[in-house]
Amino acid sequence: MKQDEPIVDMITRFTDIINGLKGFDRQFTNGELVSKMLRSLSKDWNSLRMLIEHIKDVNTYPFEELYGTLMTYEFKNAETNEKTRKSKEEMKEPPEAAFTLKSTNDEGFSNTNMSDEEFDDLVLLVKK
Structure with a gap:
């Protein structure tokens, strides 16, 4: 069997070879055919x-x-491979555009005026 060859093509080629050999009076048992195919x-x-x-x-x-x-x-294997391929493609998609906040230093705001407790509360609020 050739790499990535559909099974129908392989079966057709196999049958053509067997029929050609039968033309030369070569007979095969069912077990021989199954073994050769496998x-x-x-x-x-x-x-x-x-x-x-x-x-x-x-x-x-x-x-x-x-x-x-x-x-x-x-x-069945082709269906499974298709599902796997689709899920891999979905994983490769870039995430939706994210935004970031630019940090500025206003004169009226300074974290030195805040207590550590107030600053921690602000950090938790921003994380939400």
Whole structure:
């Protein structure tokens, strides 16, 4: 399987090769076809391949059912990847414009005239 190749393209290529070999009187059992298909999957499919190999009997697992399983997995995985991509894009968006207050020193205001307690109250008020 080629990197980032859709499973439908891979299945089509696989079927073309198998049909070509059948033209030369080469016969394959269901188990051989399923095993060859699982081995030809890329590393991105390792988790599904291992799951199928451990849960299903590869010799009796229908080849057509494997097709369906692979296509369903790709579809669900694409949905998950799309959601992940969207959430990453949302995180990259710059925050809304923030404003800051410019500090000025008026003649009528000086924190030296304030007690520490009054200054702390003012700081708490500004934080809110």
